[in-house]
Amino acid sequence: MEYGMYFEDFTEGQVFEYGGETIIKAEIFAFAARYDPEPFHLSDETAEKTIFGGVIASGLQTLALWRRMDHEFFTPRRAAFLVAAGLEEVNWVQPGRPGDVLSVRCEVLEKIPSRSKPDRGIVRFGFQVRNQHDALLMVFRNKVMVGRRPAQAE
């Protein structure tokens, strides 16, 4: 497979910005009913009585919405993302709420060539997810195994 963005195409300090997903109340309820049935995620009635004063999105749903935006950004660019090597330090700074429109700031923090496999390396990305008021909702890092650009034919 030919990719459009290889390990060589990422540089430390590089920033990508993308976004556009909206947190939809009905989707908060649906996600919560299956995965995170806490009162502040389940219904207006149950959420109003909590310390949040209303419905908030499950932090895991905000993380899932990041994944969708990440997919929409990098897949058309054919990034050579081979495997997700793991998340680091996921912090929910404040909750996402219905109607929030999300944006992502993605910074290349570090590049680590593989010692054992010359065709790949780890790229460590740092993410900030904000809403339309520029309020910071979530911060985390993600390590991705990225393929290197194949040597050119002579």
Add this chain to the structure above:
Amino acid sequence: MEYGMYFEDFTEGQVFEYGGETIIKAEIFAFAARYDPEPFHLSDETAEKTIFGGVIASGLQTLALWRRMDHEFFTPRRAAFLVAAGLEEVNWVQPGRPGDVLSVRCEVLEKIPSRSKPDRGIVRFGFQVRNQHDALLMVFRNKVMVGRRPAQAE
């Protein structure tokens, strides 16, 4: 609110075991369509051609299923979990597949009393999620702000 498990009720080295959620193929497809539309999550046809050789669950869905099992274990015990203070080092060791039945090993790694708020502290939990063949799927840590037991009336 009166809780059933306070900061004082967790001890370092303590282990909780729970589980029982099944990874359902139709739910893999539904989750992926909204949050993680990669070929190995979307359909049998698209997944068969990938390096996984068939459908696997989104790692974020496996994490979400852990949250559900965590809820089912701790909520009936009325644990004084005030807020999720953040995930650490989420590693997907191998993918969950349709029909996998998940189990969780939850160990208390550390207790950190709050310096500023005497009514609470952080409990750092370490989690292992396995399938019915005892294969390790996911490892991570989670910090939770836990309320302390109120002083007894005299």
